Amino acid sequence: MRKWIVGLGVLLLGIKALAAPIDVAKSSIIIVFSQMGVPIEAQFKRFSGDVQFDAAAPANTRAALTVDVASFDLGDPEYNKEVQKPEWFNAEKFTNATFTSNAVRVLSADKLEADGQLTIKGRTQKIVVPISVKQNGKQQIFSGELAIKRLAFAIGEGEWSATDMVEDNVRIRFTVVTAAQ
Amino acid sequence: MNTPTQRYTTTAIALHWLMAIGIVIAFGMGLTMTDMPGITPAKLRLYNWHKWVGVTLFAFAVLRALWRLTHTAPTLPASIPRWQRQIAELTHYALYVLIFSIPLSGYFYSLAAGFPVVYLGVLPLPVLIEKNAELKPLLHALHFWLNMGLAALVLAHVGAALKHHWIDRDDVLKRMLPWSS
Numbered sequence: 001m002r003k004w005i006v007g008l009g010v011l012l013l014g015i016k017a018l019a020a021p022i023d024v025a026k027s028s029i030i031i032v033f034s035q036m037g038v039p040i041e042a043q044f045k046r047f048s049g050d051v052q053f054d055a056a057a058p059a060n061t062r063a064a065l066t067v068d069v070a071s072f073d074l075g076d077p078e079y080n081k082e083v084q085k086p087e088w089f090n091a092e093k094f095t096n097a098t099f100t101s102n103a104v105r106v107l108s109a110d111k112l113e114a115d116g117q118l119t120i121k122g123r124t125q126k127i128v129v130p131i132s133v134k135q136n137g138k139q140q141i142f143s144g145e146l147a148i149k150r151l152a153f154a155i156g157e158g159e160w161s162a163t164d165m166v167e168d169n170v171r172i173r174f175t176v177v178t179a180a181q
Numbered sequence: 182m183n184t185p186t187q188r189y190t191t192t193a194i195a196l197h198w199l200m201a202i203g204i205v206i207a208f209g210m211g212l213t214m215t216d217m218p219g220i221t222p223a224k225l226r227l228y229n230w231h232k233w234v235g236v237t238l239f240a241f242a243v244l245r246a247l248w249r250l251t252h253t254a255p256t257l258p259a260s261i262p263r264w265q266r267q268i269a270e271l272t273h274y275a276l277y278v279l280i281f282s283i284p285l286s287g288y289f290y291s292l293a294a295g296f297p298v299v300y301l302g303v304l305p306l307p308v309l310i311e312k313n314a315e316l317k318p319l320l321h322a323l324h325f326w327l328n329m330g331l332a333a334l335v336l337a338h339v340g341a342a343l344k345h346h347w348i349d350r351d352d353v354l355k356r357m358l359p360w361s362s
Contacts, residue, residue: 036229037302040295075295075312082220164302165222 019050019062020178026139028175029067033150034167046071049099051178053140058106058133063114063142063176065099087157094121101129110134120153135180142176187255188356196245197357200238200280204335207234208328232291232298236306239284246277255356261349272338279331286327290320 029044049065069091074080084091101116112131117124130144150156150170151163160166189197214227257266288306291298295312299305310316345353 035225037299037305038229038296079220159222162222165225 019052020140020181022047022049022051022065023139023177023179024048026175026177028173030173031072032171032173033169036165040074042072042074044068044071044097045073049176051140051142051176053133053142053178053181055135055181058112059104061101061104061112061114061131063099063101063116065176067097067099069095069097069120087160088155090121097121099127118148118153121155123153125152138180140178140180142178143174145171145173147171189255190248190252192248193245193252193254194357194359196241196248198359200241200245203234203238203241204280204331207231207238208332210234211328229302232287233301235284235287236298236300238280239288242277242280242284245280249277257353258351260351261353269341272334272341276331276334276338279327279334283324283327283331286320286324290317290324293317293320 024047027047029047031042031044033040033042044067046068047065049063052060052062054060069089070084072080072083072089074083083089086093097118097120099116099118101114103115105113107113110133112133114129114131116127116129118127119125125148127146127148129146131142132144134141134143147169149168150166151161151168155170156166210227210231214224214231217224217227257269288298289310292308292310293313293316297305297308342354342357345351346355
């Protein structure tokens, strides 16, 4: 039993020691969706998280992100206020959206594929995230783009669930920068 | 015996009335949509439909200008005093300027607000300017005031046509009516 505890402790310490915090100023989470055919771009301005990445063992990559839903910016104060409402993000009840990665597959020298769980508005979906890895001096840059279905997270309920009004497919374009590990 | 007066061509008559109806519809939409409170699917639908009508009117305006440049319009009867003919010419010229400048001002206003126009929800139209916070209110005001000018000129235009028809009892209005009389 003691071996388990020691082993687990070493493992947890090991992860803690290797994970690098996200440099929010250099990172971005951009959301692209279509409103009656018109492409709209927005971004989450406040988020935090850690990425554990070892270039020697990329399959051990782990990531965890927490996004402040109230920081969603459509570029217009009236629209920003609208998306915080219960039909959309319901930010008062669900202040954060989170992502945690589980398994990571190495596709090539600079391409990974991560299985993870995305939780928005209290609903969790399994997602697959394509990640391009690049080292830029003292920085590690993880970027990629994936599509999610907003209705799976009940984003846009009631009259807003009409997909001809706001498309179900929403693209998430992320650039996550950490210090090189 | 009445000398046969010149009539406008069928094309000119069709474009005139199609545009007249379209302008009334677009104008009504414009007034209604800007009065709707908050952000609702109905409001967004109206904004988009308004833009689609505007784009269609712009296309008609181009056709109309080309037609007018290549087909002589009937001249006003000699019985009409010169000053009235000059006002008529000026009014029509101003109306031509407006049927171009109004949709253009609306189009650029939409772009400055960060919303590209996708005609009928399927045909993306060129993004000639990027989102611009300084230009947005200027273009909005321009679009609004040009429309107020249009409203005033249309009232004068309709009033003059009816004056010719009911008071002067000449054929001026008849030349533009779809049915020959």
